[in-house]
Amino acid sequence: MTLHRRITLIAAGAVAIAVGLAMLVAYFGVRNQLLGQIDSSLRAQAAQDTTNSYQHPPSLSPSAGGSAPYEQMVLADGKFFASAENNVWVQTPRLLPISKHTAEVASGTEPAFLDTITVHGIRLRVYTFPALDQVYGSGTSFQPVAIQVARPLGATTDTLSTLRWVFAVVFLLVVLLAVLIARFATHKALSPLQEVTATAETITETEDLEQRLAIRRPDEVGQLAARFNQMLERLARSRAALDDSVTAQRQLVADASHELRTPVTSLRTNAEILMEAGAQLDPEDRRHLLEDVVEQTEELSTLVADLIEVGRGALPDSSMEDERLDELMQDAIARARRNSPQTQYVVTLAPVLVHGNAARLSRAINNLLDNAARHTDTGTMVEVTVDAAGLTVRDHGSGIAEADLPHIFDRFYRGASSRGKQGSGLGLAIVRQIAEQHQGSVTAANAPDGGAIFTLKLPTEPADDPAAGSYETDPSETGPAGLGASETGPSDASTVTDG
Numbered sequence: 001m002t003l004h005r006r007i008t009l010i011a012a013g014a015v016a017i018a019v020g021l022a023m024l025v026a027y028f029g030v031r032n033q034l035l036g037q038i039d040s041s042l043r044a045q046a047a048q049d050t051t052n053s054y055q056h057p058p059s060l061s062p063s064a065g066g067s068a069p070y071e072q073m074v075l076a077d078g079k080f081f082a083s084a085e086n087n088v089w090v091q092t093p094r095l096l097p098i099s100k101h102t103a104e105v106a107s108g109t110e111p112a113f114l115d116t117i118t119v120h121g122i123r124l125r126v127y128t129f130p131a132l133d134q135v136y137g138s139g140t141s142f143q144p145v146a147i148q149v150a151r152p153l154g155a156t157t158d159t160l161s162t163l164r165w166v167f168a169v170v171f172l173l174v175v176l177l178a179v180l181i182a183r184f185a186t187h188k189a190l191s192p193l194q195e196v197t198a199t200a201e202t203i204t205e206t207e208d209l210e211q212r213l214a215i216r217r218p219d220e221v222g223q224l225a226a227r228f229n230q231m232l233e234r235l236a237r238s239r240a241a242l243d244d245s246v247t248a249q250r251q252l253v254a255d256a257s258h259e260l261r262t263p264v265t266s267l268r269t270n271a272e273i274l275m276e277a278g279a280q281l282d283p284e285d286r287r288h289l290l291e292d293v294v295e296q297t298e299e300l301s302t303l304v305a306d307l308i309e310v311g312r313g314a315l316p317d318s319s320m321e322d323e324r325l326d327e328l329m330q331d332a333i334a335r336a337r338r339n340s341p342q343t344q345y346v347v348t349l350a351p352v353l354v355h356g357n358a359a360r361l362s363r364a365i366n367n368l369l370d371n372a373a374r375h376t377d378t379g380t381m382v383e384v385t386v387d388a389a390g391l392t393v394r395d396h397g398s399g400i401a402e403a404d405l406p407h408i409f410d411r412f413y414r415g416a417s418s419r420g421k422q423g424s425g426l427g428l429a430i431v432r433q434i435a436e437q438h439q440g441s442v443t444a445a446n447a448p449d450g451g452a453i454f455t456l457k458l459p460t461e462p463a464d465d466p467a468a469g470s471y472e473t474d475p476s477e478t479g480p481a482g483l484g485a486s487e488t489g490p491s492d493a494s495t496v497t498d499g
Contacts, residue, residue, distance in 0.1 A: 003193070004186050011182035016175045023167045030163060034156045035125065039114055042127035045071075045149045046112070070124060070150035072096050073133065075143070076107040095119075096126060096148050105130050106146035116153070123153040192221040196228055209236040263300040267293060307426070323361060324463055325354045326386045332365040333384065340373035347384045351463035356438040364434040364442075367427040368393040368454050375452065390440060390458040396451040400444060408444045431456065 072095045097117065104110035105128050112129035127149050132142040199211055212229045215222045270293050274286070281289070326349040333345050354361065368391075372382045375397035383394040400408060407413045409432040428444075431454075435442045440458040447453050 004183075004190055007186045007190070008179060008182045011186070012175060012179040015178035015182075016171070019171055019174045019178075023171060027160075027163060027167060031156075031160055034159060038125050038151050038153070038156065039127070042114070042125065042149050042151060046127055046129045046147065069152065070095055070126075070148075072148045073131075074098055074102055074106045074146045074148065075133075076103070076145070078103060096124070096150055102128050102146055102148065106144065108144040117150075123157060124150040125153055126150040189221070192225055196225065199228075203232075209239060260300070260303065263296045263303065267296050267300070270296070303426075319357045320355055321358070322353050322355055323358045325352050325361070325391065325458070325460060326350060326463075328358060328362050329365060329384065329386050329391060332362060332369055335366060336369040336373060336382075339370070342378045343373050343376055344379070344381045345369075345384060346381050348386070350387045352386065352388055352460040353463050354438070354458050354460050356458070360434045360437065364431045364456065365391065367431050368456065371427055371454070372397075372452075388460055388462070390456045390460065392453060392455050394447060394451060394453045399446040399450060400452050405444060405446075409442065 078098065096119065101110060101113065105112065108130055110130075112127065115126045115128070117124050117126055128146055131145050131147045133145045195214075203209060203211060209232055212232065215225045215229075270289050274281075274289055274293075329347065329349060333347055336343070336345060369382070369384070372393050372395040376382055376395040377397060380396040382396075383392075385392045385394075404413075409428045411426055411429040413429075428442075432442050435456055435458070438458055440456065442454065442456045445453050445455075
């Protein structure tokens with residue numbers, strides 16, 4: 001059953017119940033009113049009978065309802081008399097049935113009562129009440145009796161029957177009208193829902209998430225339409241993101257296949273040469289071939305590690321902790337000095353905390369330092385800064401071509417200055433991915449006086465124990481963690497240089 005039909009039936013049912021209850025109350029009110037009028041006239045008849053118990057009661061006036069057409073006196077011994085036209089009681093065939101209750105009233109042990117009975121197919125309203133009647137032959141002696149007066153209910157029954165028919169017809173008409181009104185009102189109220197249904201069906205058939213519902217009224221249905229539109233927008237964004245992800249995955253697989261092909265082919269070629277002519281090769285040529293194999297193996301391992309890093313998903317919450325960004329940078333500087341001893345690093349550290357994964361943050365820092373070392377001439381400096389905004393790595397190389405700047409963080413992208421140099425083209429892409437995983441960002445720009453500046457912005461906060469400083473290293477420096485011999489961890493930011 002449709003919602004439209006259910007609401008229509010519920011509304012019509014509610015109206016039917018309300019109208020039915022109202023008609024029942026009205027019917028029984030009229031019925032009690034009519035019976036009350038008859039009971040009043042019977043009691044008025046009884047009042048006159050009581051005051052004139054020694055003789056046949058006089059007739060009531062028309063304003064009092066007139067005398068009851070049925071009247072009977074019952075003695076305590078069960079004898080019964082009917083009123084005669086000459087104003088006396090005479091013994092006649094019984095007009096009204098005599099019950100045990102009637103006999104008790106006649107004996108004076110029970111009070112008056114009203115009852116409805118049927119005599120020869122005629123419905124009668126009977127009022128039985130106690131009275132005193134003069135004993136025959138005694139001028140002053142009276143005996144207890146019960147007098148019964150009754151009126152037929154034919155007119156009342158006819159009136160109530162007509163009223164029932166009228167109420168039944170009115171009830172049916174009201175319910176029918178309620179159904180029509182409820183159907184119309186429900187159609188008007190649910191038309192926006194039908195629009196939602198039609199839009200959903202259209203979207204299902206066409207997969208077009210750009211359709212939107214018109215918000216016609218600021219009511220609950222309008223709010224539903226607004227929420228539906230918001231859901232469509234989220235679905236559209238989700239599908240766009242999913243399509244982008246699928247496209248990126250396909251591009252990653254294609255690029256990875258292309259990048260892996262070169263070192264694998266080179267390795268295979270060198271291995272075949274060594275296998276076929278290994279004994280006949282000059283020792284020097286053999287050594288060069290083996291060095292190439294080792295270098296290509298390292299390149300392949302780096303590429304595979306970068307591919308694994310790029311393919312990682314979101315960071316689990318359990319791996320995120322508060323880390324000292326300045327301490328991570330100190331460890332990275334020590335590693336960079338070992339890998340690029342010809343490069344000088346000028347580092348300014350501020351004690352800051354970042355909530356993240358230490359391993360991935362270190363990977364991003366190492367990639368930025370390695371990139372700076374590759375593009376810095378021998379003997380020049382790489383300037384590194386850690387502060388409340390994150391970290392900055394600035395080299396003094398040839399800078400980034402303007403055409404390469406928009407794509408510098410794309411996967412497998414190799415700029416003009418990187419071509420011919422070792423690398424997979426994934427290092428900066430990994431930096432951007434790690435930055436986004438930590439609710440940060442990374443940007444690249446050319447410095448005004450030459451070189452490139454890479455800025456990794458991260459949400460940080462000051463550290464409680466500011467045990468960091470600033471220093472400069474050169475190949476002759478020695479000290480713990482690759483720091484200068486004079487650098488032992490000053491308490492505030494400063495610059496230490498060797499003379």
